[in-house]
Amino acid sequence: AQKITQTQPGMFVQEKEAVTLDCTYDTSDQSYGLFWYKQPSSGEMIFLIYQGSYDEQNATEGRYSLNFQKARKSANLVISASQLGDSAMYFCAMREGPTYSSASKIIFGSGTRLSIRP
Amino acid sequence: DADVTQTPRNRITKTGKRIMLECSQTKGHDRMYWYRQDPGLGLRLIYYSFDVKDINKGEISDGYSVSRQAQAKFSLSLESAIPNQTALYFCATSDFRGHEQYFGPGTRLTVT
Numbered sequence: 001a002q003k004i005t006q007t008q009p010g011m012f013v014q015e016k017e018a019v020t021l022d023c024t025y026d027t028s029d030q031s032y033g034l035f036w037y038k039q040p041s042s043g044e045m046i047f048l049i050y051q052g053s054y055d056e057q058n059a060t061e062g063r064y065s066l067n068f069q070k071a072r073k074s075a076n077l078v079i080s081a082s083q084l085g086d087s088a089m090y091f092c093a094m095r096e097g098p099t100y101s102s103a104s105k106i107i108f109g110s111g112t113r114l115s116i117r118p
Numbered sequence: 119d120a121d122v123t124q125t126p127r128n129r130i131t132k133t134g135k136r137i138m139l140e141c142s143q144t145k146g147h148d149r150m151y152w153y154r155q156d157p158g159l160g161l162r163l164i165y166y167s168f169d170v171k172d173i174n175k176g177e178i179s180d181g182y183s184v185s186r187q188a189q190a191k192f193s194l195s196l197e198s199a200i201p202n203q204t205a206l207y208f209c210a211t212s213d214f215r216g217h218e219q220y221f222g223p224g225t226r227l228t229v230t
Contacts, residue, residue, distance in 0.1 A: 009158075033216060033217065035218070035219070043206070043223070043224050044223055044224070045208060045210075045219075045221035047218045047219065047220070050217045050218060052217070091160055091161065093161075104216060105151075105163055105166055105174070105176060106151070106163070106212075106216070106219060107162075107163055107177065108153075108160040108162070108163075109160055110158060110159055110160040111160050
C-alpha cells in the first residue's frame with residue numbers, strides 16, 4: 001500500500017493566486033515527520049518545510065505553510081501569492097517512527113507538477 | 119562549495135558492467151541515504167545508513183549494494199548494471215533529528 005499519496009499529477013495556477021498541493025499519508029506510528037520538497041527543472045531537491053507529528057501548530061516558512069490534519073492523515077502544502085519561480089515538481093515525504101530509530105526512513109510521494117501562468 | 123557532492127554527474131554504461139556512484143558530504147551528518155528517481159514514481163529509497171556501522175535496506179535494494187567508508191562518504195554500487203536501472207540517483211544526508219534532508223545534485227545514469 002502506498003504510504004504517501006499525492007493525487008494531483010499536475011496543476012495550473014494563475015500568478016499571485018494561492019495554491020494547495022494535496023498529500024495524504026498512511027502510518028500506524030505515533031511519531032513521524034512530514035516534509036515537502038521542491039524540484040525545479042534544473043533537478044535539484046530543495047527542502048521547503050517540515051511538520052512533526054506532535055507539533056500542535058501548523059508549520060510555516062515564508063510563503064509556505066503546511067496544513068496538517070492529523071485525524072485525516074493529510075499534510076497539504078499551501079503556497080501563498082504564487083510566483084513564476086514556483087513552477088516545479090513538489091514532493092511530499094514522510095519519516096516513519098522516531099528520529100532516533102535506525103528503522104526511521106524517509107519515503108516520498110510521486111509528486112505534483114505545478115505550473116504558474118503569468 | 120556544495121555540502122553534498124556526487125560523482126559522476128552523468129554516466130553511460132553497458133549492461134553487465136559494474137559501476138560505483140560516490141557521495142561525499144561536509145555537513146558532519148551521521149545519516150546518509152541513496153534514492154533513485156524515475157519519471158512518475160518520485161524518489162524511492164535504495165539504502166540508508168545512520169552511521170558507519172549501520173546500513174539498512176530501503177524499498178528497492180535488489181541489484182544494489184552500498185559502502186559507508188567514513189562518516190562523510192557513502193557509495194552505491196551496481197554489481198551488474200541492467201537497463202531498468204537507468205534513472206537519476208540522489209544522495210542525501212540528515213542530522214540526528216531527521217527534520218531536513220540535504221540532497222546532492224544527482225547522478226544521471228544510463229544503462230544501454
